[in-house]
Amino acid sequence: MTKSLVTTLACLLHLALCHTIGADDSANLSKTQLQKLRLGTSSAQVELREASDSATFIITGLSNLDRLQKLPLDDLQKTMVVRVHQPGFANNLPSLLGTHSVTETELRFTSRFPLSPSAQYRVELAQDLVTGPYHELTVVFSSLPKKRMPAATVFAVYPSADVLPENLLKFYIYFSAPMSRGEAYERIHLIHDGAEVESPFLELGEELWDAEQKRFTLFVHPGRIKRGLKPREDSGTPMTEGKEYTLRIDAEWLGADRKPLATLFEKKFRVAGADAQQPDSKQWKIGLPKANSKQPVTLTFDEPLDHAMLSRVISVRGASNALLVGSVSVTAHETVWSFEPIEAWMPGTYSIALATNLEDLVGNSLARPFETKELDVESRLNMATEIAIVFNIQ
Amino acid sequence: MMRRKLALTLTLCAVAVPCALLQADSGLKEGTPDIKHAGPMAFAPHGILLVGDTLSAAIYAIDTGDSQTAAGERSVNIEGVNQKIAAMMGSDAAETVINDIVVNPLSGNVYLSVARGRGPDAAPVIFKADSKGTLSEVSLKKVKFSKAALANAPESKEGQRNPRMNAITDMQFKDGKVIIAGLSNEEFASKLRVLKYPFDASSQSTSVEIYHGAHGKLETASPVRTFTTYEDTVLAAYTCTPLVSIPVSELKDGSKTKGKTIAELGNRNQPLDMIVYRKGNQDFLLMSNSARGVMKLKLSKGDIDSTKAIDSKIAETAGLPFETLQDLKDVLQLDKLNENHAVLLVNNAGRQDIRTIDLP
Numbered sequence: 125m126t127k128s129l130v131t132t133l134a135c136l137l138h139l140a141l142c143h144t145i146g147a148d149d150s151a152n153l154s155k156t157q158l159q160k161l162r163l164g165t166s167s168a169q170v171e172l173r174e175a176s177d178s179a180t181f182i183i184t185g186l187s188n189l190d191r192l193q194k195l196p197l198d199d200l201q202k203t204m205v206v207r208v209h210q211p212g213f214a215n216n217l218p219s220l221l222g223t224h225s226v227t228e229t230e231l232r233f234t235s236r237f238p239l240s241p242s243a244q245y246r247v248e249l250a251q252d253l254v255t256g257p258y259h260e261l262t263v264v265f266s267s268l269p270k271k272r273m274p275a276a277t278v279f280a281v282y283p284s285a286d287v288l289p290e291n292l293l294k295f296y297i298y299f300s301a302p303m304s305r306g307e308a309y310e311r312i313h314l315i316h317d318g319a320e321v322e323s324p325f326l327e328l329g330e331e332l333w334d335a336e337q338k339r340f341t342l343f344v345h346p347g348r349i350k351r352g353l354k355p356r357e358d359s360g361t362p363m364t365e366g367k368e369y370t371l372r373i374d375a376e377w378l379g380a381d382r383k384p385l386a387t388l389f390e391k392k393f394r395v396a397g398a399d400a401q402q403p404d405s406k407q408w409k410i411g412l413p414k415a416n417s418k419q420p421v422t423l424t425f426d427e428p429l430d431h432a433m434l435s436r437v438i439s440v441r442g443a444s445n446a447l448l449v450g451s452v453s454v455t456a457h458e459t460v461w462s463f464e465p466i467e468a469w470m471p472g473t474y475s476i477a478l479a480t481n482l483e484d485l486v487g488n489s490l491a492r493p494f495e496t497k498e499l500d501v502e503s504r505l506n507m508a509t510e511i512a513i514v515f516n517i518q
Numbered sequence: 519m520m521r522r523k524l525a526l527t528l529t530l531c532a533v534a535v536p537c538a539l540l541q542a543d544s545g546l547k548e549g550t551p552d553i554k555h556a557g558p559m560a561f562a563p564h565g566i567l568l569v570g571d572t573l574s575a576a577i578y579a580i581d582t583g584d585s586q587t588a589a590g591e592r593s594v595n596i597e598g599v600n601q602k603i604a605a606m607m608g609s610d611a612a613e614t615v616i617n618d619i620v621v622n623p624l625s626g627n628v629y630l631s632v633a634r635g636r637g638p639d640a641a642p643v644i645f646k647a648d649s650k651g652t653l654s655e656v657s658l659k660k661v662k663f664s665k666a667a668l669a670n671a672p673e674s675k676e677g678q679r680n681p682r683m684n685a686i687t688d689m690q691f692k693d694g695k696v697i698i699a700g701l702s703n704e705e706f707a708s709k710l711r712v713l714k715y716p717f718d719a720s721s722q723s724t725s726v727e728i729y730h731g732a733h734g735k736l737e738t739a740s741p742v743r744t745f746t747t748y749e750d751t752v753l754a755a756y757t758c759t760p761l762v763s764i765p766v767s768e769l770k771d772g773s774k775t776k777g778k779t780i781a782e783l784g785n786r787n788q789p790l791d792m793i794v795y796r797k798g799n800q801d802f803l804l805m806s807n808s809a810r811g812v813m814k815l816k817l818s819k820g821d822i823d824s825t826k827a828i829d830s831k832i833a834e835t836a837g838l839p840f841e842t843l844q845d846l847k848d849v850l851q852l853d854k855l856n857e858n859h860a861v862l863l864v865n866n867a868g869r870q871d872i873r874t875i876d877l878p
Contacts, residue, residue, distance in 0.1 A: 179608075208605050217605035221655055236655070237634060237641060240609045293706060304636040306615060323786045326757055327808065328743070329617075330557065332703035334681035335573055337638040341703040347758035350730075350738050354782050355759060380637025382613075432704045436682060487706045487739070494706070498737045498776075 159263045170247055172265045178222075179239045179267075181206055181247055183231040192226045200224050202250065204233050209246035209264050220245075239267035242382065276301035276379040278389035281371065282431035283485050285457040286392065289399040290365045291349050293487040293494070295342040296432055297373065302337040302380035311377040312342060314362060315370040323355075324348070324362030337380060341432075349486075350495060363395045400495075402488040403427055405478060405511055411462075415471045415517045420453075420462035423476065423513075428458040430483045437479035440465070443472055458485075469517045476513040544579075544716040546662035551578045553658065556631035556642035558689040559620040560696070562715055567622070567629060567656075568696055569644070570686035577689070577696055579717060581662035584646070588626035592649045593874035594861055599630070600870040602653055603645055607634045615640075616870060619863050621853045628853075628861055628872060629656065647872060666717040668698065688791075691715065692747040692766065699742035701757065708739040710752070712769050724771035728764065730756055730779070740777070746792045746803070749819050753780075753803060755789035761805075761815075761837075763822050780825050781815065781837040783807065793854045795877050804860065804878070805840075806849040814878055815840040843878055 157172045168185030183204060186192070192203060205219045221236035239245060245265045280298040297312075308331050314321040325342055332341035347355035348362050363369055373389040407426040413419035421440065431454055440448040440463050450465035463476075480491035487494035491507045544566070554573035562568055565585030569578045596602065604614040615633040622629060628647040633640040644656040668684065684700040684707075691697075696713040710726045730740035738758075745754035752764040754777060762777025769775075783789055788808040794817065795802055801817040815838050825838055851863035855874060862873045 206608075208608060208610065218602050218653065219606070220608045221606050235608055237607050237609070240613060242613070243608065243610055245608065302638045305633075305640075306636050327788055328685070328687065328701065328757070329790070330572065330685040330687050330701070332683070332685055332701065333638075334683060334703065335638060336681075339681050339703075343706075343757075345758070346706070346738070346740070350758055351736060353758055353760070355786070359786070378636075380635075380639075430704065432681065436680065436704070481705050481707070483705055489705070495736045495738050 157265055157268065159265070170249075170263050172245075174239055174267060177238055178235050179245075180232055180234045181265075183247075183249060184229060186231060189226060189228060189231065192231060193228070195226075197224070200226060204231055204250070205248040206233055206235065207246050207248065209244040211244075239265075241267050243267070273301065273381055273383075275383050275386035276303060277386045278373050281389075281391045283428055283458060284431070285428060286394065287396050288363075288393050289397065289486050290361055290363055290395050291398040291400075291486045291494070292363065292395075293344055293346070293349065293483075293485065294430075295344075295371065297340045297342060299338045299340070299379075299385075303333075303340070304378040304380055304382065305331050305333065305337065307377060308340055308342075311374040313372045313374070315372055316363075316367055321362050321369070322359070339432075365395055365397045368392065368394050399427070399484065399486045399488065400493065401427070402493050403429060403482070403484045403490055405490060405513065408513075410476075410513065410515055412515060412517065413469050416468050418465060418468050420464040421469075421474075421476070421515070422460055422462040424456075425459050425461070427484050429461075430485065431458050433479075433482050434458065434461050437482050438463075439477045441475050441477060442470075445475075448474075471518055473514060473516050476515070478511045478513065480507065480509055480511055544581075545664045545718050546579065546581050546716075547664065548660055548662050550659050551580065551661070551663045551665060553578055553642045555633065555640075556617060556644055557686050558618045559629060559631050560689045560691045561620060561622055561629075562691045562696075565622060565624055567620075567644070568689060568691060568715075569631060570689045570698065571642075572683060572686045572700075575668045575684060577666050577668070577698065577713060577717075579664045579666075579715065580656075580658070582622065582629075582646075582656060584622055584625045584627055587624050588649075591858070592626040592855065593859060594626070594628045594647050594649055594651070594855070594872055595874055596647055596651050596653065596872040598869045599647065599653070599863075599872045603630070603632055603643075606645075606653065606655070607632075607641075607643065609634055611868065616851075616863060619851045619853060619861065619872070621855050621861055623854075623856075626855060628855075664717045666696075666713050668700075668711055668713075687742065688744045690745065690747055695769075697745070697747070697752065697769065699745055699754070701741040701743075706739050706741070708741045710742060710754075710764075710769060712771075724769075726769045726771075727774040728754070729774065729776045730758065730760065730762065737776070744789050744791055744805075746794050748794045748801070748803070748817060748822075751819070751822060753792070753794070753822075755783065755792065755805070757788075759783045759787065759789070761789075779837065780822060781840060783810065783813070783840075790849070791851050791853075793852055793860060795854055795860070796857075797877055802877075804852065806846075806852055806862075810842060812843045812846040812849050812852075813840045814843055846875070846878075 160169045171182040173180045201224050207219045223234050225232045247263045277300045279300050282296040309327045314324045326345045347353045371391040375385045375388040377385050409424040411422035434454045435452050442448050448465050450463050453462050481489050483489045553571050555571050556569050557572050558570040560568045565582045567580045567582050600614050601611045604611045617631045619630050630645045632643045646654050646656050683703050686700045688699040696715050698711040708728045712724045729737050740756040742754040743757045750766050755761050760779040761781040762779050764777045787810045790806045792805040803815040803817050805813045848865040849862050850865050853861050855861045859874050864871045864873050
């Protein structure tokens with residue numbers, strides 16, 4: 125009884141797959157499968173009930189349940205074991221985490237986690253644990269198929285322009301559906317003249333996704349942008365002014381549903397000179413709406429700015445500094461920002477508040493350039509965190 | 519009578535480590551922490567496991583109850599730990615990610631933060647591995663825990679989730695403080711965050727901007743990829759590859775400080791993890807890297823303080839010298855097991871092993 129339960133004796137099975145009850149392609153419904161098996165002269169059945177957060181395997185038709193009820197939990201756990209099934213392999217992997225219970229009519233195992241659509245599961249059942257010797261009987265289940273979703277695609281990459289500065293700091297890659305973590309840097313390539321640029325990106329174990337895993341932030345390796353550092357001294361900048369490059373995203377990149385992208389994606393661009401200038405809000409042009417309209421207020425920048433930050437770090441305030449509610453759009457290759465209020469503009473004074481960490485495409489922010497002469501502590505501490513652009517509507 | 523009782527309690531605390539008295543003010547309450555992502559971890563005293571959660575923008579302190587001091591030499595070795603954990607979760611190794619490993623310094627047990635799945639709804643799970651090679655799940659139901667939000671957590675906008683996140687890249691406990699390194703997925707920020715532990719209801723992290731000021735007299739923001747503490751210094755590896763030192767005393771709220779470059783770790787390489795240890799009378803730093811193996815540096819506070827900051831074009835040998843250990847390959851994570859041993863998570867063609875080694 126204390127020995128390991130398992131050698132798979134599939135050939136001993138008198139197993140008949142009866143039928144599937146309630147099989148449903150929709151993702152969230154509880155699903156049930158049933159398999160009958162013969163235990164000596166009696167017959168029993170194994171039922172699998174899948175829920176969204178767990179799965180329960182239920183054995184009925186056992187003759188020794190009254191004895192199982194008296195077993196200590198440690199021994200009860202040995203009467204029925206569920207494992208990931210790997211055909212053709214002697215399986216010495218641990219069994220699934222979960223909880224066992226026994227009643228007068230059934231023996232149950234409820235898994236700690238839901239079943240994985242890509243795995244098969246094996247139920248190993250000791251025929252008579254109490255008296256022994258016992259036979260191991262095996263039935264195999266697969267999780268029922270989930271609803272098929274369309275394959276994910278790359279639908280946008282920012283910066284959106286086709287001419288980018290040599291010291292570009294980052295790309296944002298937007299997907300139509302949630303993606304899988306852990307393979308980003310294998311799937312993204314920077315190509316020049318048919319050859320792949322070596323190690324152009326910052327590769328982090330903690331890949332930089334948004335919470336939905338639909339937007340990936342790709343930093344160009346800062347050690348190859350910053351002047352005087354060994355990566356740049358040895359290998360130069362990843363991109364060179366005047367040359368053409370392709371950012372290629374492999375179709376093999378898996379979505380969260382483990383299906384690859386619908387198609388390969390490429391963004392082609394030409395590289396211009398390095399940008400060492402901070403964005404200068406004094407150079408921006410403001411477009412004013414008419415009073416009593418819901419027309420947008422717009423800012424036209426002196427250079428393209430960070431697409432993601434533009435949607436987050438600029439706000440519009442009205443009387444008493446109250447935050448206005450509305451929608452933001454970013455257009456013209458990230459050089460125009462506009463804010464359309466939900467309620468019509470009333471005549472009065474408004475302000476557009478800019479967080480000074482707002483960056484351009486190379487990491488120069490309103491507060492400080494990406495690279496600057498060493499600052500003293502006072503200069504660092506005294507940087508403004510917000511700039512206000514005041515406007516009147518009459 | 520009171521005095522006798524206190525004396526007795528103190529004696530018991532010294533002998534048997536689980537000591538309710540010492541934890542009385544730790545602010546832990548029973549419940550189920552709402553962890554969304556189990557990332558970098560560290561241990562605070564008394565078996566309290568700190569778990570960094572990028573998705574919740576929070577640090578959780580969880581009482582593991584695992585506070586018995588281990589007797590004698592221990593080692594933890596598990597081949598195919600990712601495959602075994604996957605099997606226990608009813609999944610496969612391709613769908614199982616070990617985010618971090620950390621040793622409970624009291625018990626010598628190894629804790630693993632794991633994601634079951636690679637999608638946005640991947641379940642966070644914490645496992646424990648003991649010296650017998652047994653793996654078990656650390657239950658997060660009805661445990662004593664506390665939670666501290668990180669300052670500047672992403673604000674929610676009505677009707678949509680804010681896509682900005684601060685990925686937590688490393689975390690250490692030092693003298694009643696939790697120090698957290700991270701990287702924004704939008705601005706090129708370079709902040710270390712510091713939380714006082716035990717957390718209380720108003721626990722807010724303080725934030726220190728770290729600049730890199732040692733190349734050609736130019737100053738840039740420099741996110742920290744991984745770090746450790748050594749005496750009163752943070753030793754940090756920047757994402758742009760230099761190893762720098764920052765005095766712990768400069769980690770004050772709102773301050774903006776600079777790291778001093780003490781070594782250059784080389785091109786086409788990312789530092790992954792680091793520990794400090796003492797062998798004989800010498801201190802060492804052991805660091806795993808993505809491409810350049812495991813590096814070992816002799817450390818002394820005097821050398822760190824007196825080394826001239828690397829501030830010009832970099833020669834391979836500038837700064838503190840290091841050696842690359844040829845017999846340690848593909849080390850993803852490491853932690854100190856005890857005075858003589860380290861525990862490694864090693865990648866072996868997709869199979870990951872937990873391995874105990876003598877400290878080199």
